[in-house]
Amino acid sequence: MTTAPPPYSALLEILKTYFPSPVSDPIMDGYFVHTVSGFLDRIDALKSAAPMLGRTREADYGAHHDLVMPEAMTSVEAITALLADYCRGMTVWAHPNAQANVIPPPTIPSITAYIAAALYNPNLIWDEYSAGFAEAEIEAVAMLASLLGYNPAQAGGVFTFGGTGTILYGLKVALERLTGGRAMTEGVRRDYKVLASDSSHYARLNVTGWLGLGSNNLVTVPTTPHNEISLPHLEATLRDLFDRGETVMAIVLTMGTTDAFGIDDLAAIAALRDRLVAEYRLPFAPHLHADAVIGWPWLVFRDYDFILNPLGFQTRTLRSLKDSLERIAPLHLADSVGIDFHKTGYTPYVSSLFLTRHRADFGLLSRDQAQMPYLYQFGHYRPGLFTLECSRSGAGALAALANLKLLGKEGYRVILGHTVEMSEILRERLETLDCAVVLNDYNLGPVTLFRVYPEGVDAAAAYERETNDPTYRTELQRHTAYNRRVFDWTHAQAMKGEGVLLSWTDAYRHTADAEAPIAALKSFVMSPWTDRQAMDTVVRQVLEARRRIAADDQV
Numbered sequence: 001m002t003t004a005p006p007p008y009s010a011l012l013e014i015l016k017t018y019f020p021s022p023v024s025d026p027i028m029d030g031y032f033v034h035t036v037s038g039f040l041d042r043i044d045a046l047k048s049a050a051p052m053l054g055r056t057r058e059a060d061y062g063a064h065h066d067l068v069m070p071e072a073m074t075s076v077e078a079i080t081a082l083l084a085d086y087c088r089g090m091t092v093w094a095h096p097n098a099q100a101n102v103i104p105p106p107t108i109p110s111i112t113a114y115i116a117a118a119l120y121n122p123n124l125i126w127d128e129y130s131a132g133f134a135e136a137e138i139e140a141v142a143m144l145a146s147l148l149g150y151n152p153a154q155a156g157g158v159f160t161f162g163g164t165g166t167i168l169y170g171l172k173v174a175l176e177r178l179t180g181g182r183a184m185t186e187g188v189r190r191d192y193k194v195l196a197s198d199s200s201h202y203a204r205l206n207v208t209g210w211l212g213l214g215s216n217n218l219v220t221v222p223t224t225p226h227n228e229i230s231l232p233h234l235e236a237t238l239r240d241l242f243d244r245g246e247t248v249m250a251i252v253l254t255m256g257t258t259d260a261f262g263i264d265d266l267a268a269i270a271a272l273r274d275r276l277v278a279e280y281r282l283p284f285a286p287h288l289h290a291d292a293v294i295g296w297p298w299l300v301f302r303d304y305d306f307i308l309n310p311l312g313f314q315t316r317t318l319r320s321l322k323d324s325l326e327r328i329a330p331l332h333l334a335d336s337v338g339i340d341f342h343k344t345g346y347t348p349y350v351s352s353l354f355l356t357r358h359r360a361d362f363g364l365l366s367r368d369q370a371q372m373p374y375l376y377q378f379g380h381y382r383p384g385l386f387t388l389e390c391s392r393s394g395a396g397a398l399a400a401l402a403n404l405k406l407l408g409k410e411g412y413r414v415i416l417g418h419t420v421e422m423s424e425i426l427r428e429r430l431e432t433l434d435c436a437v438v439l440n441d442y443n444l445g446p447v448t449l450f451r452v453y454p455e456g457v458d459a460a461a462a463y464e465r466e467t468n469d470p471t472y473r474t475e476l477q478r479h480t481a482y483n484r485r486v487f488d489w490t491h492a493q494a495m496k497g498e499g500v501l502l503s504w505t506d507a508y509r510h511t512a513d514a515e516a517p518i519a520a521l522k523s524f525v526m527s528p529w530t531d532r533q534a535m536d537t538v539v540r541q542v543l544e545a546r547r548r549i550a551a552d553d554q555v
């Protein structure tokens with residue numbers, strides 16, 4: 001006797017067409033490709049001269065309050081159209097006129113890696129669920145360890161949920177090293193101090209807060225006008241803490257600050273730490289975690305011939321690359337390092353790697369210490385025994401590996417060299433203007449922060465007083481408001497497809513007395529398509545904004 005199929009079976013047949021076919025099925029595979037290509041066609045229709053898909057839409061979040069889950073199934077086509085619609089208003093990071101922030105356009109292979117991961121859904125909890133993706137993680141870790149100069153036989157690493165995650169891992173390893181693994185079971189029972197500069201990323205606050213160290217135990221050290229941690233202040237702070245019998249758990253160094261590409265002097269800080277550890281006979285040497293999420297790929301210039309300069313960079317660019325490299329080269333002196341591929345590594349979000357000099361340290365994080373988590377020489381790779389995450393996507397690791405192999409050192413030299421070359425052009429132009437000041441004058445890299453001033457104001461003198469003279473605060477605020485108007489006008493132009501999309505930072509840094517923030521216009525070059533013309537446009541539109549503002553103020 002045959003039973004009639006249940007009523008849902010017809011719907012189930014439709015529902016199956018929502019999934020890629022599990023077995024080779026040219027018709028269904030064709031449907032999948034057609035769906036993706038239909039999506040790309042819809043996106044293509046949104047492109048224009050502006051560095052943005054479609055127009056920005058003013059979101060009405062309030063209107064979504066009483067949305068409820070739909071009752072019925074719809075179709076792949078309807079949802080594809082909807083998805084394309086959600087891309088409206090996205091900045092096209094690859095656009096030559098997009099210079100907003102450290103957000104890269106991802107390469108095709110890194111996107112394909114995300115598609116691979118989306119299709120087959122690897123979970124890096126262990127190799128049983130991630131197969132080759134687990135190998136991709138191990139390979140990427142090996143390549144980065146060698147690029148850094150860590151001993152590959154001892155180094156280890158895992159991909160995690162962002163640059164913030166790399167700092168979290170760094171400080172967690174430091175905490176467990178300090179307490180011999182006891183913090184994991186007994187909790188944080190004492191005050192442990194963490195030091196970082198005032199230009200370091202605010203992730204330091206999240207991490208000390210979330211780890212239970214307490215953000216009050218974070219000691220913020222001032223930076224020099226070059227946005228790097230002040231060594232005399234650092235030494236004085238450490239001495240003061242040691243004299244008071246405090247325990248310093250870690251120093252977080254920033255190798256490329258977010259706004260200005262300031263780079264801490266890691267070599268000097270490592271030497272300072274060792275000297276003070278000996279002098280104070282400390283039982284624990286403060287852990288050095290290098291937050292190199294932005295600066296790491298500059299290491300590829302270690303093998304570049306700066307004399308012969310085969311890639312033909314301009315003298316200014318060469319000097320910049322060389323100076324950055326000098327500061328970033330000692331990365332191997334750090335006990336652990338954070339690396340983002342989704343910033344200067346050109347992959348999609350999220351692809352972040354935490355690297356440690358001693359992978360044995362991961363044993364301190366392991367829930368079951370009897371099981372060595374890292375014995376992959378026996379054919380098993382089970383990072384899930386010690387990672388914070390349970391489900392951990394394989395996408396970030398495969399995308400990182402894709403770019404490391406696609407670009408190689410050569411490709412990273414070309415793209416980073418180009419972005420620095422473009423920003424050097426901008427700096428050169430701005431330096432010739434009487435009305436502009438480049439703020440991160442001594443910092444190198446692809447980001448330029450600048451302020452402009454109205455007619456009749458001596459820009460250099462004004463900036464000097466803004467920074468150092470507390471009686472000049474009214475002018476500081478007035479000039480900041482002026483720069484904001486310049487920014488707003490250039491932003492509107494960019495949205496019309498008639499200019500470069502810059503960004504605005506409310507507090508590039510603070511005045512010398514730390515009382516008031518100094519805002520700035522910011523150009524962050526990331527796209528390989530950005531060219532001289534785009535850099536000329538930045539200068540032209542800033543000057544045009546000044547003329548417009550002057551004209552508006554006349555009437």
Ligand SMILES: *Cc1c(COP(=O)(O)O)cnc(C)c1O
Pocket residue numbers: 161162163164165200201203254256257258291293294340352
């Ligand atoms: C972006 C950034 C972070 C945070 O990384 P996410 O990937 O955004 O979590 C940390 N440090 C620096 C210097 C950064 O620029």
